[in-house]
Amino acid sequence: MRFPKAFRGLFSWVTVASMLPIVVAVLASGYITYRYNRVVTETREMVEHSLRVTTAIDDLMIDLQDLETGQRGYLITGEDTYLEPFETARGRFEADLGALDNLIADNPAQTATAGRIATLARAKLDELDETIRVRRDEGFAAARTIVADDSGKALMDRIRDAVATMRGHEQDLLTANTDRMRRTEKRVVVVVAIGIGLSLLGRLAATLIPIFWRARLGDSRETDAE
Template structure:
């Protein structure tokens, strides 16, 4: 009978009996199982930490992308205000010329509308470029030129109303107004060129932020997937090892019903002894 039991043990791959005669003990499980579990846990922690860091970086990049988009819109508004200033001055000239030619007040409607737009456009430009010293430095010349042009227009209109059409035209023929407008156009063009340079740099920065955000978010997803795979493999291995231990235990009970065993906290069999 003992020979049959020994043969059965050998077939099952069980260790030899230890202890006193008539009694024995067997130990299941590999001593390195805990080390493997520790390595898996460390790998999971590292993957999770890397995924969290990548996700945080992606959020930071997305926030930066939003800021870059806001700056692009800001640049567009600045250019729009500068164009609006020049358009208002041209409208004022249009109304003045029509009145000088006809003497009819209705031709002054574009002029009157423009008067209410020039000042607010300059004020809004100052607000928009308050954080840009280079652009702020251009504004005094623009304001002075706009005020000078409006003053000349007002003078010619006053002369025409007073019946001095020739005096009004004489002022026009001095080309002072033309030179003023040419200077204003050049000033607005320089102002807008500065903003367009900023716009180009901001578009490049926005593109880089977008690419970085996409890469980091994608990396976070890959790392999270890798962590899930590692966790799944560890769980599968643990379940397989537990099933193997349970199968061994059942086989032992079939051979010798008088068996005692001890179990680990995870439910796996640690020791057993025959009586």
């Protein structure tokens, strides 16, 4: 059935007017989804960054513990074999400290704490080196005297406190970014669902509008015939 020319023009305008809000809404939901996905991606990168920082902090503490273990073994036995893992741990420490510095370069608070850790850790290394030198040159008793004054322990306690501060800061960032990512992911799901719903509504409208107008045209012809 062909519509009269006047009806065809009116039908076209009504169809466009009916579909336009739906099209705009679908486009808007697509844009919002794109923006939310960007936020999710950026936030996920922040979460992964916090995890890398936490791992770097843990690596640093492992290095210090290995240094203490190597020193302790040498002080007890006087065997140079214990100095090999000590030197290996020293090399790792410098590398891991550099890696941590690179990871937190954009965070002034963490950079300041890392600088404090580096200063304390190097003081700890000096103390370890001194006890090893004294053990080698003066014997076990002299080295034990240095260890017994607890200055090395005090340094490690301060290092642990600074490390705990760094971990706490990163944990706060991790929690905040994880929560943000989850909230945004939920919003993406809602917006996508709305977009799908609007798309289906548009398809339904595109199907029903011609049917409606055919029915109206039929009613109009019946009225004219009467």
